[in-house]
Amino acid sequence: MTSLNERLSWRYATKAFDPSRQVPAEKLNAILEAVRLAPTSSGLQPFELLVVTNPEIRAKIRAVAWDQAQVTDCSHLLVFAAWDDITPSA
Numbered sequence: 001m002t003s004l005n006e007r008l009s010w011r012y013a014t015k016a017f018d019p020s021r022q023v024p025a026e027k028l029n030a031i032l033e034a035v036r037l038a039p040t041s042s043g044l045q046p047f048e049l050l051v052v053t054n055p056e057i058r059a060k061i062r063a064v065a066w067d068q069a070q071v072t073d074c075s076h077l078l079v080f081a082a083w084d085d086i087t088p089s090a
Contacts (some may be wrong), residue, residue, distance in 0.1 A: 017073040028076055052077040
């Protein structure tokens with residue numbers, strides 16, 4: 001039987017992107033739909049997902065993201081903006 005840790009061991013961090021390649025729209029849409037459908041512990045999806053493609057904005061983000069080349073080299077930068085003001089009435 002495969003353990004959970006063995007199933008998760010496929011994960012890896014992408015070290016570099018090819019800036020000349022684009023993620024196809026249908027794949028991006030599938031990723032965005034998976035994020036939308038993914039459960040959260042509160043069931044509230046306490047975040048907004050921003051898809052950043054503007055090179056100037058990504059350059060500004062890279063400047064505050066430890067100068068990681070992936071921020072500007074990827075075709076679509078996905079930014080999860082978490083809410084920090086969730087209350088029982090929200």
